[in-house]
Amino acid sequence: MEKRRVLLLGASGYLGSQIYQELLRDDSLELMGTCFSAPAAGHLLQIDVTDTPSFSPILQEFSPHVVIWALMSATDERALIENGLDALLSLLPEKSKLIFISTDGIFGKGTGSYREEDPPEPLDERNPLATYSNAKIRGEARIRERHPNHVIVRVGPIYGRNAAGKWDKRVASMCADLKAGTEVSRSGNLYKTFVHVEDVGNAIHELLHGSYLGTLHLGPAKKESYYSFYKKMALALGLNADGVKETLLTEADAQERGVPMDTSLNTKKAHERLQTRFRQAGWENANGIDSDKGE
Ligand SMILES: NC(=O)c1ccc[n+]([C@@H]2O[C@H](COP(=O)([O-])OP(=O)(O)OC[C@H]3O[C@@H](n4cnc5c(N)ncnc54)[C@H](OP(=O)(O)O)[C@@H]3O)[C@@H](O)[C@H]2O)c1
Incomplete structure (x- = not known):
């Protein structure tokens, strides 16, 4: 064929x-x-x-x-x-x-x-x-x-380590900072999937x-703030999660800089149409993939 x-x-x-x-x-x-x-x-x-x-x-x-x-x-x-x-x-x-x-x-x-x-x-x-x-x-x-x-x-x-062994830039930079003992600050009110x-x-x-x-x-059912995402990743990777600090962006600041506060995606259709399952962040080292029970 x-x-x-x-x-x-x-x-x-x-x-x-x-x-x-x-x-x-x-x-x-x-x-x-x-x-x-x-x-x-x-x-x-x-x-x-x-x-x-x-x-x-x-x-x-x-x-x-x-x-x-x-x-x-x-x-x-x-x-x-x-x-x-x-x-x-x-x-x-x-x-x-x-x-x-x-x-x-x-x-x-x-x-x-x-x-x-x-x-x-x-x-x-x-x-x-x-x-x-x-x-x-x-x-x-x-x-x-x-x-x-x-x-x-x-x-x-x-995010995550790809098949070529390369990490995404966001998590790679957090790892480097936490390993060097530098705190990282991330927004607790900016949401993404x-x-x-x-x-x-x-x-x-x-x-x-x-x-x-x-x-x-595409993506898991639940959105995350940058802060919660980084915190979970630090924990999953065995890093010092206390070094991840929460900041909050005011609406006025977001408007001034043209930052959308929440670009999360409704992924229901992909969950219905595809066999592929999408894990929630924080399962990097575990075998389990979130079964999306919360959907
Ligand atoms: N990473 C994310 O978080 C993210 C989020 C949302 C959507 N996306 C989308 O996912 C896709 C992949 O993103 P990525 O993060 O994998 O990006 P990436 O690592 O920057 O890779 C971009 C690719 O585009 C190639 N490229 C750039 N300019 C080119 C040109 N003029 N002609 C031919 N090839 C060119 C690069 O080749 P070289 O490396 O060889 O130069 C590389 O293979 C993109 O469509 C992006 O918009 C990514």
Whole structure:
């Protein structure tokens, strides 16, 4: 039987490495992963998706059945969407599936518990993440207009050690501080749906084979504040959790800096449609995965 060709854009990234290792075990797939600036990634194809003359022939020659977009740029998210995604949408055959990883950051007002149907809200330009989040909003809209055969996956902060042994930057930085005896302060009233990297990888694998099309919010049932998330992670990792201190952001401060207070996601649909289970934070070293009884 012909293998399904899967093009994983961003296979050198934090989440992309996890997805790459997850899909590598699947014999029904012919996998091509890409990197951009990552060194020594010999098994990956180096491409710049914003460079259309070099990106287009790769798409045409490999002719993927599925494309997974796990790309992010701290400096030029706009170009990824305006050039890279645009080229992809122009060349991708109608019958090929596009899985686009998006973010909770598209809910810029921050009123919380967002469902898939809720309209995106641009992030205030005073927020340093505005270029990134607002480019994602445009990316999602273009995909809906031009390529019905898609899954737009939205996630909050992704954490945990990935299959390549790399930790997310947030927890890695907390570990370094606590080990050095430095206290860390985190907001007790900024809420997110934190999701484990392995669970996202499993869900993407499932979505690749499944029939679900449209938008889907991934993650556990319960939201966490940054403070409670870091505290639980410190405990789970055997670090000095007393070194994690709570701060509170006033509404006026949040408004001034364009910070949405609560971008938590309602993940009920994913829990109903997927086999993948999503653990609550704090189970990093345990085998158990939260059975989401509180849903
Ligand atoms: N991490 C989170 O907490 C989080 C939360 C919400 C949503 N997401 C979404 O999850 C996805 C993966 O995020 P991540 O945290 O894994 O990001 P990441 O570690 O920064 O990885 C980004 C990937 O994009 C590649 N890339 C950047 N510019 C490129 C270009 N011009 N052409 C081709 N490739 C390019 C990078 O390649 P090199 O490394 O080789 O340069 C890398 O493989 C993104 O879509 C992001 O929006 C992540």
